[in-house]
Amino acid sequence: MPVPNTNLSSPLWLFDLDNTLHDASHAIFPAISANMNVYIARVLGDGTTPATQEAVNAARLGYWKRYGATLLGMIRHHDVKAADFLHETHAIGDLQQMIRTEKGLSRLLRILPGRKILLTNAPTRYSKDVMRHLGLKRHFSHHIAIENMHVHGRLRPKPSKLMMRRMLRKHGVAARRCILVEDTLDNLRTAKQLGVRTVWITQYLKMSDPIGAAAVPKMLKRPAYVDVKVKSLRQLAARLHRLR
Structure with a gap:
């Protein structure tokens, strides 16, 4: 089994997809x-x-x-x-007609130090199609979609602690070396409980879940379990010091 790397100068980024890397609420x-x-x-x-x-x-x-x-x-x-x-x-x-995202996203990801994994509750085919349209595949060493989130034969998508622990073991990294970038607070809360550092992206919070049932949080104040709150990924590089 790999020895966990706890070097905070080279974190492992865990990026959500919908409403994090693109505006899924638009269409x-x-x-x-x-x-x-x-x-x-x-x-x-x-x-x-x-x-x-x-x-x-x-x-x-x-x-x-x-x-x-x-x-x-x-x-x-x-x-x-x-x-x-x-x-x-x-x-x-x-x-292609439905995707909206901010300009320069590829550059914004490139300047973040460390390896990056896509960790999405979306299905494989859809998430691969979105990443292809966004032109971001080359920035990610692994693509973990919902079909890959089985633990003991049962589907365990985010915010499952069991799934997150298994994923960290598989990649041989300590939780404290990882940074989860997400729009969904429940996922960030669970990750923080495991010791993962957390970044909350808020710019696309028009409809906070894909079933259209949950409203935007009434208060956009940063919860205690969120280490860094940013509106846009454009702000993230300037706030890396808060994640050390």
Whole structure:
């Protein structure tokens, strides 16, 4: 097993994708949300008539709050296959016309010291397509999507501590050497509990989860478990000293 490297001058960056590296709330999340509604209505329906919008909303939001991802509730309570759910909900058309991000993102990533891993609850095909359109693949040594987040045979996406611990062991790094860059506070909170340093990105917080059910946090004050809060990745390099 590799010996964990605790050199803070060469951190391991763990980057989220949606609403972190690009503005998923602009068009992508609404499209995923619409697909998810159709899918859940069909599963909850009687085989002929889809479930009502009220029933769909209750299941979607309830499972998201209870399990951290609507998909996990659909798997547990409705015997849904993860691959089927992810394929149908992420069939959203022409990504190139939907993606929005800030200029110079490649340069901003290049100047950050250390290795970078993409750690996203999005499915592999979708997240690879987004990264290709963004032109950022070369900056990341590994791409960890939701299909790669199984622990003991069960799907454990963020904010799972079990998944995070396993990922750190696999890559042979100590938690204190890692920096998670995210828009989702629950994921940052869990990571901080493990000793990972945390960066909260806020500029795309129009719709803070891909099911369209959660509102932007009322207070954008930096919580205690967030080491650095930035609106944009453009501000991150100037605040690296706060992560040491």
